[in-house]
Amino acid sequence: MSAEFDATLPFAICQELGLSVAYERSFKICRGGLLANRYLIGIPTADLSVEQARQIASRMGLADSAHSFWSLYPDANLLLIGFEDAEPGTTYKLYLEFEEKPLEARVTRDQKALGVGRLLHRGIKWHPYHPDAARVSDYLWQTNLDAAAIRERASVSVENEVIAAALNQIIDQVLTKVTAEQLRYVVVVEGQRRSFDLNVYAANLRVGEVFASCVRIMEVLGIAECADSLRLLVERAHLGHVAAGTDAFGQSFVTIYYEPTVPDLR
Secondary structure, eight states: OOHHHHHHHHHHHHHHTTOOOEEEEEEEEETTEEEEEEEEEEEEGGGSOHHHHHHHHHHTTOOTTOHHHHTTGGGOSEEEEEEEOOTTSOEEEEEEEOSSSOEEOOOOHHHHHTTEEEEEEEEEEEETTEEEEEEEEEEEEEOSOOHHHHHHHHHHTSSOHHHHHHHHHHHHHHHTTSOGGGSEEEEEEETTEEEEEEEOGGGOOBGGGGHHHHHHHHHHTTOGGGHHHHHHHHTTSBEEEEEEEEOTTSOEEEEEEEEEEOOOOO
16 A cells, blocks of 8 residues: 555545544654644544444554553543654554543652643554554643753753754743643653643744744754645645654654644545
């Protein structure tokens, strides 16, 4: 199958089921590559039974054995379907969102002291042609963080000081528009891998307003030549999330999510 087929399959399935969906785009900056063909589709679980959701996952190549994921479906308010076009092949993702009622997470005493106590998302990721290598991720909401704590935790999530400084520059721009209490900082736990996701929609910034920091990160990771074409694609879009950390191969990455769109599925 081709990457184009993989990318359009989730939309085709949603169209078959008559689902009304929205999707959020993103680009991921990583060592030696820019991944710009990425999206998340959001479907309210009220519109989709767990049996239908599992059938969707099966059609996307996920083995029907992810009990730790599907057991939480009754508690979720949203199912998110993700796609990423990356070498050595495409990746699919599913997330359960517990926005309306975050779940109590199993965390250490030290993590609870830091305000990590609620599970906001559970995710599962797999290659459609290698489904046995599926990986489960938990997204733990850290509450009661002030601006200094957000900056510090974002910095320690990446190993490179220049990338950390660029991330903090973006966070500083966000904090000129909103308070830290209006942001949502989430720690991503996937095996031994750690990263973070910061929801900044409340700041109402355009991607173009933070793009200079993105270019600095692209320079560090060796893909500055992609900057101009990417800027034309995303600069007017609303900035949604900033995520960063290390990937499954131990390499640094930064991901920028931008405004949701309602696709034409006719």
